[in-house]
Amino acid sequence: MPPPPRNLDELARSLLANGPVKTLPAAPKRVRVRLGGSYVADTTRAVYVWEHAYYPMYYVPSESFAEGVLSYPDSSASSSTGNGYRLAVLGAGDATTDRVIVFREGVLKDLVRVEFGAVDAWFEEDTRIDVHPKDPFKRVDVVFSSRPVRVLVHGTEVAHAPSCFQLYETGLPVRFYLPITSVRLDLLRESATVTACPYKGVANYYDVVFGGVEKGAQGGGKEQTLKDIIWYYKTPKLECAAIAGCLCFYNEKVDIELDGKVLERPTSPFS
Template identity: 45%
Template sequence: MSFAAPPFAQPRIEPSLKRVRVLFGGSYVVDTRDAKLVWEKPLYPTYFFPMSKMDPSWFHKSSKDNQEHGINIYDLVVGDRNAPAAVTAFTGEASDTKDLAGLFKIEFSSTDAWFEEDERIYVHPKDPYKRVDVLQSSRQVRVTLNGVELASTNRPRLLFETGLRVRTYMPLTDVRVDLLRPSDTVTECPYKGVAKYYNVQLPDGEVHKDIVWYYRTPQPECGQMAGYVAFYDEKVNVWVDEDDYAEVPNARARVQ
């Protein structure tokens, strides 16, 4: 079962205690201790900034501004670098965004780097109401697909992440590595790091794409996952514990 962050009515706005800097084109286009954390959606916050922190020399009215009621769209321009429509400013004229009046946000992926204090952050700000724990376990876990065993271990590491299902990470040495094929897929998580993927090719030649992932250099709080892989539980069959070997076809692992 997935859970939202604390049941905030959106948008929820609260001050950040951190100095926040946004780097683009060799300049810090934002450098402030007055950032706001805003939950536009339940799962994670976005940084917003007071309009007084906007340097007009870097924010140019965008040709993509569709004059939507209550917002203005700007290009972020520094020297010869241009991030089109990267900035959204809220005027407060629309009833559903009136609480955001006088604030603006910058598209995270449009810039070169973001910093909280002197630490770089990735993907989006971390949610102060969320935590990630990686715990060593002695559960017996077995994974199969179409009758083929893909992995079996009694030394998994369980990742508990607020609001998300438990994920089971297994030592690569307990996995049928002969069935793994490198994938070009890459995803990022601000808590865990950069994930790379494997496809699984069964003995009959059937290929199942991106059903295994791993973090080669996980973020420090998840460092125990190095050398471990996770299976996409929703796309394989999983058994948990020797005395409770109940098949769970195409469902989440029965970690309970």
């Protein structure tokens, strides 16, 4: 997944010259932006804008911002309206962010891009959303399966479950969420890595560690670590509640046997 752009001038010029990948009105959904303890924008006319192919952002009409919260510093490289956009500062209370673009021309005319993580919170109606808006063309389904699953790492069985939850997420390989009791816990080490997903929630990770304990152990006594190869959700989003506490392996990086058949390793952005 692409990180937030560092250079807003380059992003704005690219969107004006080439256009976004696509746009879609989010109406009649109410979208609000909170900063410094106040709602600085409130609209039912937000627009989904795909700056890239991975996921959309919300762009908000300029008229939906509270009076006085947007300002334009004289030092802005885009201070001339001839550029088709201006960089702005959004401020409320003691909080400010300069990660703001106001478009004056093109298909994004009169829309404002506020970087998602630069404000306190975003709301759809009265529900807070995290990480980025959900893609309306993407869905996540969790189904229970009684087909047994084995997981092998470098030929060693690290998990064997008589059943699992299969998670289908548009554009990604099917994921197999296994009961923690079906996994060899002696090979796992808690990782400090934490990630977040708007569809599933906050994920924690395990490393798989071989060797380094007994003399003559695999790897000649040297510890071999496969970093962040397992993840799990302590408190997943409601639509994925069934996977709470279950462990999932990157099937791009391990061998998974489903119902006695070894699956081909998929190719994805996580390969």
